Amino acid sequence: MSVDYENLSKKLRVISDPKRLKIIDMLSCDELCACEILEKFDITQPTLSYDMRKLEEAGLVTSRREGKNTFYSLDKESLDEIEDSLKLIFHIQDDCICKE
Template structure:
């Protein structure tokens, strides 16, 4: 596991507004116009949050007419959750089973 990359993804979803967006998208694909109704901020602010989530691989975007439609990227989320579970469970390839090398 790359701890730096994983921590960066955790920071992205730790934002309460992005958490809410992910929760909304867990119900299925949504148009940006519909997502926006759940928030008290502007469309450019929503676009920023969605771009951050998209760049991290958490959501995918499809253009339909003048609106973007967003959905969760299940492949990325499955891998993300697998890594999350690894942090809290013992396994054969656990980091504690690998002896550190003394670097001087």
């Protein structure tokens, strides 16, 4: 497996924001309604919408509508890709870029 540095960098940039990283942590437990996420922060609804849009655009979360509510959940496959890529970067292997 090779590392897609552009994609990885984009995702890491999005989660480098502490609030977004906390949202990722919250969603690791279960799907949450936007209203439940908003209760945990001292921010406005438009600010949360902006952050959730960034997380969705990076492919880190998915959303679904149910009536007036939006529910968010983690895209575990995308997070697994980040984990796998970081493991490749931080562990020397036979095909490591440092040996090219």
